[in-house]
Amino acid sequence: MPQLVHCSYCSTFSSATTISKRWRRQRRRTRRVVANAASAREKSDDERTNRIIIIEEILNASTPERTLGIQEEEEEEEEDEAKRRVRARKAFSNRVKLIHPDVCEDERSAEATEKCVRAYAWLLNREEEFEREDTNKNTNNVYGSVFVNEILCVGASNCPSYSNCTVTAREYFRVNPKTKAARFERSEKSNPLNAATEAEIYAVHLAVEQCPRRCVHWLDEKQTQACEEELQKAIDGIELIDDTALRLEYMISAFTAENRLIERELRAAENRRERNGAASGTDNASWWK
Numbered sequence: 001m002p003q004l005v006h007c008s009y010c011s012t013f014s015s016a017t018t019i020s021k022r023w024r025r026q027r028r029r030t031r032r033v034v035a036n037a038a039s040a041r042e043k044s045d046d047e048r049t050n051r052i053i054i055i056e057e058i059l060n061a062s063t064p065e066r067t068l069g070i071q072e073e074e075e076e077e078e079e080d081e082a083k084r085r086v087r088a089r090k091a092f093s094n095r096v097k098l099i100h101p102d103v104c105e106d107e108r109s110a111e112a113t114e115k116c117v118r119a120y121a122w123l124l125n126r127e128e129e130f131e132r133e134d135t136n137k138n139t140n141n142v143y144g145s146v147f148v149n150e151i152l153c154v155g156a157s158n159c160p161s162y163s164n165c166t167v168t169a170r171e172y173f174r175v176n177p178k179t180k181a182a183r184f185e186r187s188e189k190s191n192p193l194n195a196a197t198e199a200e201i202y203a204v205h206l207a208v209e210q211c212p213r214r215c216v217h218w219l220d221e222k223q224t225q226a227c228e229e230e231l232q233k234a235i236d237g238i239e240l241i242d243d244t245a246l247r248l249e250y251m252i253s254a255f256t257a258e259n260r261l262i263e264r265e266l267r268a269a270e271n272r273r274e275r276n277g278a279a280s281g282t283d284n285a286s287w288w289k
Helices: 016-060 072-077 081-099 109-139 198-209 221-235 241-280
Strands: 004-007 012-015 145-148 173-175 182-184 216-219
Touching (some): 016 081, 016 109, 081 109, 145 182, 145 198, 145 221, 198 216, 216 221, 216 241, 221 241
Antiparallel strands (some): 145 216, 173 182
């Protein structure tokens, strides 16, 4: 029977062999703990150094993209608005996780975090402005569509060829088989602003200006749709032609006057932006203090 000795490690009586095994396991466990602690300290030092470098990059950045770490090459390649928003959100999240004062002890972390927040807000506002401008161009453009008052039109076969819209801009005007008058083909393919070349746009302008009865008008999409709905009532026999003609004349006059005011305001706003841009330099010069 082996001799029992008192083990100071577990305060029990065990054999010498068992006690030796226990102490060897304890020493191996201690070495692993010490090694892990040293590795954790090295990792912590590397993270601290990385945070300091990132904070310096943020504070020295001159543009919102550089503040969030977005490469200019990526900014030029990406054209989709949704992808730009996702990229900006991801870059902002990665920055804040490293430099936020709750996880970073650097005294400059608060200023760097505030700069990242402003850069992210500036990028989001820019995307919203681009989206609003695209929406306004598509729906509220005074030269976004064309309406033909088929009640006043003498008919494509009776109109002289030099002023016939179906000849001048045949890609965009066709003959309505019900009224034998000209009609603007309003579709995504034939939109004169979104799909046409400069020569085709010029042809549409000629068709509008050369109409002998002055029955072709530039309107935006919503105005054109409203006039077409009124015209369709007369074509279907729901309304009297004379009543519809008077109503269309009033609507076209009101829409034309409204579009002139809008065009004047848009030109004035464009001139103001050019003057402000020339005075302030770059667009993002004052985004950060």
